[in-house]
Amino acid sequence: MSRKIIIDTDPGQDDAVAILLALASPEELDVLGIVAVAGNIGLKQNAINARKVVELSGRTDVPVYAGCSRPMRRTLVTAEHVHGDTGMNGPVLPDPTIPLQEQHGVDFIIATIMNNPPKTITLATLGPLTNIGMALVKEPAIAERIQEIVLMGGAYFEVGNITPAAEFNIYVDPEAADLVMKCGAKITIQPLDVTHMIQATPARLNAIKALGNKSGAAVHAMLTFSEQFDLKKYGWEGAPLHDPTVIAYLLKPELFEGRVCNVSIETASELTVGMTVADYWHVTDKPRNALYLRSGNAEGFYALLTERLSRLP
Numbered sequence: 001m002s003r004k005i006i007i008d009t010d011p012g013q014d015d016a017v018a019i020l021l022a023l024a025s026p027e028e029l030d031v032l033g034i035v036a037v038a039g040n041i042g043l044k045q046n047a048i049n050a051r052k053v054v055e056l057s058g059r060t061d062v063p064v065y066a067g068c069s070r071p072m073r074r075t076l077v078t079a080e081h082v083h084g085d086t087g088m089n090g091p092v093l094p095d096p097t098i099p100l101q102e103q104h105g106v107d108f109i110i111a112t113i114m115n116n117p118p119k120t121i122t123l124a125t126l127g128p129l130t131n132i133g134m135a136l137v138k139e140p141a142i143a144e145r146i147q148e149i150v151l152m153g154g155a156y157f158e159v160g161n162i163t164p165a166a167e168f169n170i171y172v173d174p175e176a177a178d179l180v181m182k183c184g185a186k187i188t189i190q191p192l193d194v195t196h197m198i199q200a201t202p203a204r205l206n207a208i209k210a211l212g213n214k215s216g217a218a219v220h221a222m223l224t225f226s227e228q229f230d231l232k233k234y235g236w237e238g239a240p241l242h243d244p245t246v247i248a249y250l251l252k253p254e255l256f257e258g259r260v261c262n263v264s265i266e267t268a269s270e271l272t273v274g275m276t277v278a279d280y281w282h283v284t285d286k287p288r289n290a291l292y293l294r295s296g297n298a299e300g301f302y303a304l305l306t307e308r309l310s311r312l313p
């Protein structure tokens, strides 16, 4: 039986690849809906980008919702410097024709969790955690009904990518991330410590382009755009690939390794706000609230991604 998931996202080239990976895997993943959140770019554009990706995949049966347009307490920080002025620069994709759902994304998340049997809905989050934080505030009863939250966010051993201490998704809405970490649901974290190992080298990108389909060409064009910033920054052979690791974990958890420990979010310090403090060595008695992944098998990941993309138009 396939696992029911909601994808919460701010696409974002790497979000787009994650969405494609999920939509190419219907035997394992039943994507009930995609919810946009403000992050890499503003909410309106993210909701457009999400619909473009859905149409690219041919899975126009999957509804797209818009969630929150700004973080819970802070001013929105965006990342055009990485993703371009559309948030998803690279390929030329047609304007979407599928409608944006009228229901607010936060209400869709709550209703889906409350109207399905307990522990049957997984949240796969690829952006700031605002929508999930707001859903927890509006209907706290969702917490114990969530099957799992698998999120891309945070960093500990690799430290920050938007500040020296903080990863972008957590930094944008640390109050929401703090609520999520404390909510009691099962949480799995894909931090930069993993995604920095999953490098999109030229050989791996060329293999995706060589698939010869529209989706492979679009992924190649997207990642060729977004890698520019990271290649310059890190000087590596390939840029990190972040959000698709969330979907890869749902498909093949054996590709990743980590441990259950306490993960807390810094919300007060000006210097380190948005930092994910992982008690990886269990030096405190704080509750072990998350599976903190620390490494991933890049060869296995790209084999999976490339094979799944080959199934799409």
Ligand code: BDR
Pocket (backbone or CB within 6 Å): 012, 013, 014, 015, 040, 079, 082, 126, 127, 152, 161, 167, 168, 169, 242, 243
């Ligand atoms: C995260 O930040 C965003 O820019 C990416 O889409 C990813 O979700 C990586 O820090």
Ligand code: CA
Pocket (backbone or CB within 6 Å): 009, 010, 011, 012, 014, 015, 039, 040, 126, 127, 243
């Ligand atoms: Ca993202």
